[in-house]
Amino acid sequence: MDGTVIRSAALASLLIAAPMVAEAHQLVVFASVDCEAVTVEAKFSNGNPVQQADVRVLDGQNALLVTLPIETDGTVTVPLDSVDHSEGLLIEVDTGSHDNYWIVTPDDIARNCQS
Amino acid sequence: MKRHLVTASLSSLIAATPVLAHYGMIIPTDPMISQEDGRSVGLTMSFSHPFELDGMMLDTPAAFSVTHEGATTDLLGDLESATVMDDQGYTLDYPLDRPGTYIFAMEPQPYWEPAEDAFIIHYTKTYVTAYGDDEGWDTDLGLKTEIVPLTKPFGLWEHNVFQGIVKMDGEEVPYAEVEVEFFNNGAGATVPDDLMITQTVKADADGVFTYAPPSNGWWGFAALNTADYTLPQEGEDKAVELGAVIWVHFEEWTGQ
Numbered sequence: 001m002d003g004t005v006i007r008s009a010a011l012a013s014l015l016i017a018a019p020m021v022a023e024a025h026q027l028v029v030f031a032s033v034d035c036e037a038v039t040v041e042a043k044f045s046n047g048n049p050v051q052q053a054d055v056r057v058l059d060g061q062n063a064l065l066v067t068l069p070i071e072t073d074g075t076v077t078v079p080l081d082s083v084d085h086s087e088g089l090l091i092e093v094d095t096g097s098h099d100n101y102w103i104v105t106p107d108d109i110a111r112n113c114q115s
Numbered sequence: 116m117k118r119h120l121v122t123a124s125l126s127s128l129i130a131a132t133p134v135l136a137h138y139g140m141i142i143p144t145d146p147m148i149s150q151e152d153g154r155s156v157g158l159t160m161s162f163s164h165p166f167e168l169d170g171m172m173l174d175t176p177a178a179f180s181v182t183h184e185g186a187t188t189d190l191l192g193d194l195e196s197a198t199v200m201d202d203q204g205y206t207l208d209y210p211l212d213r214p215g216t217y218i219f220a221m222e223p224q225p226y227w228e229p230a231e232d233a234f235i236i237h238y239t240k241t242y243v244t245a246y247g248d249d250e251g252w253d254t255d256l257g258l259k260t261e262i263v264p265l266t267k268p269f270g271l272w273e274h275n276v277f278q279g280i281v282k283m284d285g286e287e288v289p290y291a292e293v294e295v296e297f298f299n300n301g302a303g304a305t306v307p308d309d310l311m312i313t314q315t316v317k318a319d320a321d322g323v324f325t326y327a328p329p330s331n332g333w334w335g336f337a338a339l340n341t342a343d344y345t346l347p348q349e350g351e352d353k354a355v356e357l358g359a360v361i362w363v364h365f366e367e368w369t370g371q
Contacts, residue, residue, distance in 0.1 A: 028214060030214045030248070043248075103150060
């Protein structure tokens with residue numbers, strides 16, 4: 001069910017590891033997923049896309065899988081077959097002065113892959 | 116004899132039910148959905164007296180929609196019938212696929228109110244932000260009548276002021292009367308006088324009104340105007356009260 005609190009063990013462990021950042025001029029990070037890839041989007045709270053940042057992809061055990069540069073349109077694509085996503089993924093975006101994260105849960109992958 | 120008349124008159128006054136303000140209501144489970152909250156929001160729709168927690172019949176709305184990133188989606192067929200405040204209402208669980216502000220809007224069918232000898236149509240809306248992105252919080256939906264927020268309609272502390280512009284047919288309504296009422300759900304608020312169940316403020320010459328609530332919780336703002344058309348009731352043309360209703364949540368202040 002979409003509206004309930006996500007309770008997976010993988011998410012719980014990711015949440016513990018995830019940075020809790022919410023500053024002025026906030027960085028908004030979101031990741032959508034389908035059967036093929038995770039598409040990461042990052043923008044500032046004024047709507048401007050992030051131009052330069054490191055995107056770190058971690059697995060459900062908080063192990064770093066890959067670090068990618070963000071594109072100038074504020075997005076980056078992570079092929080699912082390039083990472084171990086069985087326990088979900090933690091996506092961190094770090095501009096150097098701002099950082100935030102998005103958690104891709106196993107439920108997200110399953111739900112969007114079915115649709 | 117004169118004394119008896121006075122007594123009878125007083126009794127009838129005491130027995131009289133106060134005229135309660137009607138409100139269209141759209142109440143989300145949470146106005147600010149974070150990724151930890153899940154991937155959807157629950158909504159409860161009713162036509163009620165929110166302070167008194169007194170429900171009324173909400174027939175199937177004429178329209179129910181969500182607007183996000185400039186696109187409006189019809190959700191009327193997705194509403195689930197439900198009992199709300201002991202009367203007919205509706206619920207909806209809506210998936211939030213992307214960040215941003217989602218504006219849920221309801222146009223009810225005209226409600227015939229014999230006590231006012233008029234129909235009531237409350238164009239009702241509320242704003243929900245998803246995943247830390249507030250873009251779109253000041254969206255003007257272009258409804259027949261509408262309160263367009265000047266203050267971001269979520270993420271407000273209790274006692275913050277809320278400001279909005281009252282519009283009718285896209286134009287500001289000078290000196291519009293705005294009724295304000297608290298959704299007294301679980302709060303146990305009481306009033307020293309029935310006059311305080313519904314408070315009233317007036318907009319300025321530009322249609323802008325301001326209100327600061329005394330507590331956290333859901334507060335409804337209803338700008339009421341008379342339509343420029345009538346509707347038939349038993350062969351007679353009757354006036355139509357058009358309400359522009361917005362529901363805004365204020366958060367409890369966490370400081371000392």
